[in-house]
Every structure is written in structure tokens, then in C-alpha cells.
Amino acid sequence: MELFAFHLMPYPNIDPEVREKYSSAWVVYPNSEYDPVLGQSLYSEYLDQLAFADQIGFDAVVVNEHHQNAYGLMPSPNIMASALISRTQNAKIAILGNGIALRDNPLRVAEEVAMLDVMSGGRVLSGFVRGIGAEYHSMGLDPTRSRSRFFEAHDLIIKAWTEPGPFEWDGDNFQFRYVNVWPRPLQQPHPPIFVPSQGSSETLKWAAQHRYPLACTFVPMERLKQFYDRYRQYASEDFGYEAGPEKFGFTSIVYVHPDGEEAAAAEIEPHIKYFKERAFTLPLPTFFPPGYTAPESYKTRIEIARELANTGGPTLTAGEPLIGTPEQVGERLERNLAACGAGTLMAQFQVGDMPHGKVMRSMELFANEVMPYLSRDKVIS
């Protein structure tokens, strides 16, 4: 299995009284609520947590891109990746991912990721995302062009990395007389591509076609199984290969506590509550603005929204909760991966407003009392 350390870098001081006045901590929650002095120490602690994941032998550290919100303070994942290069030795730096459809010039992503790959000695995993609906509100971008921009930006970046420049690009969304990206990436033909996905058929098929691993965030186990089965089916029926565990990864919250499940749950519950209620809430028009998906997918979204309303909000744990003693967490972790045929767990140790000390204690326990007993065969070359 592969262990990735997943982080959102949330803002932990969302004032409930202020938050109450807004529909969400995204897009409209005023940035006057951000305290940059606190922000500096947060970045420092969060980077320390990811650096520690490298020291204890995680295969990768994960950063991601979200804009204008208190949910995650990484509008530029590449800046975070750059900061992590000098703080880590062995771990891959997984950018999951760059919002390539959000850039008016996707070649900036080709350049930045190539720089990171060269600077890190080839340690970059490069995820590409469309960006969730909220980003289209925040970036002033027409969501009806999102799918078209994503696919074209992907084709452009891959070509920029793999074919000699200069060449001309004349697409529906992007036009360049000269594509000639310096530097080129160190990994050949290019850094491995990952696709964070919410499971739309179009994305699953496209990822299967390109043999890109799926990285699923906050997807419950039942849906993970569906997504992975569909991917495996596309792979074998349409593209002639068998998709193994190396193609599948997902997030789960992890919290290890020496005194058992009840004590662990009691300690993490307030942070989960903070995360769900204050940071994560996305009204449907913010999450899925008009035209962001096909009408059929929107109807599915309505169903999911109704399900979530009945089950108390988004699932932060896929499968059995990784909250408990080291033995419980280790056993469940392996069972969860096996249950859906995934090879990679993206473990989220820091949740919502969980303070640094608590995160580090849980990570230490995980390092000392869980990791030595896990089967750690590499699944991603």
C-alpha cells in the first residue's frame, strides 16, 4: 500500500457568529475574518506536519488548490509544493491538483510543475482538476466552459511536456503561437498524472483511457466501490487493460489514541463538527453553479444532496472509521483498502480546528504503532 499525508490547511478560527450571517465559508465569507499573524503560524505548523509525514516514511505529502475560502488556505498549491521541497527528503509531493481549467494560461501550470519536478529531483505527482463550482464563482469563470477548458488544458500541458517546442496551439479555449516550455520536467515522459474525481462517468472514462489514478476526496465507501468498478470496467472493456490497486486512492480522517475508540472519538468529534459545519458547507448553487455539469449529472447531485441531508453531511471517513487504538486503525485501514481494491490511503490527520500538538501526537502514534505492522509494498512505481 501507499500512504499519502493529505492536508487541507484549514482556517481554524471561523467565528460562528460571523459565519452565521453567510451561506458558506466559501466565496462570500469576508476575508476581513482572516488574521495574517495567525496565518503565519498556521502555515508553519501545517508544513511541519507534512514534513513530519516525510520523516516517518509516508510515500507522499498532498497539497491542493481552493480559492477564496476558509476551508483550505492553499489557493496556490505550487507555492506549498515549493515550500515542501526543502522540508522533505524522500516523500513525493502530490499536487492534487492544479486547477488547470481555472487558468487563463495553462502553460503557467506546465512551467510551474516542471520547475517543481526539476527542483525536487523528480518527486512531483501532478494532479489535474477542473476545480469545484465554488472556484468558478471566485475566479469569475463561466462554468459552462469548465469541461472543455479542462480537457484542452490537459492536452496542451501534456504536449508541452512531451513534444519538442516551439509548436503552435490553436484550440477552442487557448491559443498560443509559441509553446516552448522551459524547463522541461525531470521525470520522463512527464510527472505521473493523478485525477481527483467526484465520480462523473465522463471523468471516470477519461481517466481510465489515460490510465491515470483516481484520487477521491470525502467519498463514502459504497460510492468508492461504484466509481472504481466503473473505472475497472472501462479499463478492461474499452481500453484493454486490467486496472490494479495502483489506480485507486481515497481520503480518510485518521486519529490514533492509546485509550481506545471512545476516547479517540470524543477527542476528534469537535474538530469534525467544526470542519463540517463551519468550513465545509457548500450550498448547491455554490458547489454546482449552472452549467458546471450536464443536466443529468445535476439531477444525480440533487439525489446526493438529499442523501447527505439525511445522513448528517459529508462522509470524512470511507469505510470503517480510522479513529481508535493503533491496532484498530491498522486493521481497519487494510480492510478498507481491500474492500474497494484501492492501493493508496490519503490519511488526513489534521481536521478543522485541531491544534498542532494533537495532530503531532496522533501522527507519532501512527508512526510508532501502526506503520510498522502495515504491509507497505509499493503499488505505484
Added chain:
Amino acid sequence: MSEIFSVDLPSQPVRVQHGGEGPPLLLLHSEANTSAWSEFHERLAANFEVFAPIHPGFGGEETPDWLVDMSDLAFHYKDLLKCLELDRPLVVGTSIGAWIASDLAIHFSSLIKGMVLFGPIGLRSPEPLPDLFIKQLPEVLEYLANSLDGSQVDPMTGDAELATAVWTDLATQARLMWKRNYDPRLRGRAHHADCPIMVAVGDQDRLTPLSYAEAYAELFDASLTTIAGAGHLVPLDDPAAAAALVNSFYLTLEK
């Protein structure tokens, strides 16, 4: 009573609702799943032969790739006029339909007899207008008309099909209005709309203030009428008054 027929245009096939007898009238519908034949259509059909096409990307259809901006729809409707052999029809548009009508008149005013614009949009406003794209669907309907029932399209508790229909209409509107809910060229081009024009707005319009309608009327050298008790989509809120207004406007053209 009406029939629906389909016409193949160079852009794409278009569905046209058709009814009534009299001088030709092209009716350009408003947003948020409000294109269906209604009391307003019925009342117009008493005096006109009404042609009410469904805009591309509305009425449940996904936003077409070829649609880039409003002028694409002006050319689309120019083709429709030719195809249906409509001789200088009266053009009536509501909200986004009024914007389309304005653009049609700017490009091809010799092809139309006159225009009635209910709650027109498309002009740059000195004050920001509400952002319908970030609002919950019931609230969108409340902004548009008093007579629409927002609770029906609540995604959590309403009719999922209806909610999706409104959302799908909004998607095409997003293609046209996401970055700017107006056309910056309208101000410099309005004088090309060389035909009699009437602007009519409800005095309970929540989407655009009266000053916005006044600016629109002034720019297009149009008369301005206010209808008491109606919201932004006047023909939905007060079909009788809206149809009467169209009739009386048409009589002034005949003089």
C-alpha cells in the same frame, strides 16, 4: 390553443410554439424555465399570429457549443424570420428575451416592425444587479416574478425535474452572462435599433431598479410604461395588462 413545430436552421433545429391569427408576432421568452405557452400567449393570440420559439440551450437542452454571445442569437433569429417568411413582425421579449430582441433590432431593424421589451436586461448598471447564479433556485424565481412558486424548485424538497429544468436554463444564461451581465457594446450600438420601441416594467421588479429601465428606454429612444403590482417578468405576473399593452402599442404603429 397552440401547436408546436420544428424548424431546421443553420445553427440548429428550433422548436416553435404557434397559435392565433392576425399580424405576425415573434415572442422571445424569458429565463428560468418560463418558455411554455401561457395565458399571456393566449391573450396575444386573440389579435396576432404568435410565433414563440424556444431559445437554443433553453427548455431542457444543454448549452450548445456554437453559442458564444448574444449576437449569435440575433443571427439565429434572423434565420428564423427568413425561414418562416415573417414579414416585419412585432417582436415582444421579456428579460433575457428582451435583450435578444434588442440585439436582433440592432443588427436587423429593417426586418421588424417594432418591439415591446418587458423588463429588459443587457445594459451596464451603475449599481451591481443581484447575482442569480449563486442564489438558491427558489430565490431565483422570487427575484423574477411574484407569480412563480419557488418552493416547487427547491432541490432539497421540491420537484427534482423542475429544479433541473430551471438550472439548465440558467446554464445557458451563464454562458451569456456569467462574466458580464450586460453587453458593453450595447450603448454604442443602440441607435442602430431603428424602429418604434416600448419598454415596460413592473413596479415590483426586484431584479432591476426603475432607474435601470429608464436608462434602457432613454438609450433606445423608447417609451416607458410601468405596470403596477408586477415583478420583473411582467407577462407572467400580469398577462392581461401585458397583452393589452402590446395591443395598444401595435395600434400606434398602424397609425
